[in-house]
Amino acid sequence: MSGCGDVKMNMRTMTDEISRRIEEISDDEISSFTSSILTARRIYVAGAGRSGLIARAFAMRLMHIGLESYVVGETVTPAMEPGDAVVVFSGTGETNSMVDIAESTKALGGTLCLITSHRGSSIGKLADYIVEIPSEPPEDREWPNTFEVRQLTGGYKSLFQPLAAIGTFFETAAMIFSDALIADLMDIRKCGIEEVMKRLSNIQ
Incomplete structure (x- = not known):
């Protein structure tokens, strides 16, 4: 049976890979993405599966810092x-x-922002703003584009096994990116923790 040493080794592998890839994210992409958030009238977020959970967490944090946000x-x-x-x-x-x-x-005239590992994807070709979290390129074959099929066939790619098949790298890095962006937005908007605390849910 695996011990806690294996878990900690996996944690180190994940954090090392994410730390290395952070340096490959474009500063210009981050700046443009941040500006799009600040200038939007309202912000809608969307994602499928675990990416959807991260999207929801991002929408919640946007609300906490005083931006109007919704989950599609x-x-x-x-x-x-x-x-x-x-x-x-x-x-x-x-x-x-x-x-x-x-x-x-x-089609509705909205601004499309994408957080992804593949800027050349179908959504990437439509997006106005992209933040690409680098990952290894896909194999020379078409990925099935039904979410459930890709989950079962390991259609997600990342830089380490055995976590690649469940998309761990992108999702973990996207969560860190979105939280880091919120911290930056708090600074830009001069939003203190006291203001955030007032918006936390009090009917749970």
């Missing part, structure tokens, strides 16, 4: 209009449901 697909999410931004979290940029959301965003 929720019953209380209002109609999107020009001037609004949609942020899609998608490692492959090929998930069918996310491609549909991206196409709808562009």
Whole structure:
């Protein structure tokens, strides 16, 4: 049976890889993405599977710092209009449901932002702003673009095994990126922790 040493070794592997890849993220992409968030009238977020959980966490933090944010697909999410931004979290940029959301965003005149590992993906070709979290390139074959199929066939790619098949690298790095962005937005907006605390849910 594996011991805690194996878990800690996996943690070190993951953090080492993410730390190395942080340096490869474009400063210009981060700057443009940040500006798009600050200038958007409202911000909608979307993602499938674990990427969807990260998207929800990002929407919550945006609300905490005083920005108007919504999760695509929720019953209380209002109609999107020009001037609004949609942020899609998608490692492959090929998930069918996310491609549909991206196409709808562009058709409705919204700004499309993408956090991904593949800028040349279907969503990447539509996006106005991209933050690419580098990963190894896909094999020379088409990935199935149905989320469930890619989960079962290991259609996610990252730099370490056995975690590659479940997309761990992208999702963990995307979570760190989104939290780091929130910290930066707090500084830009002069939003202190006291202001954030006032917006925390108090009816749970």
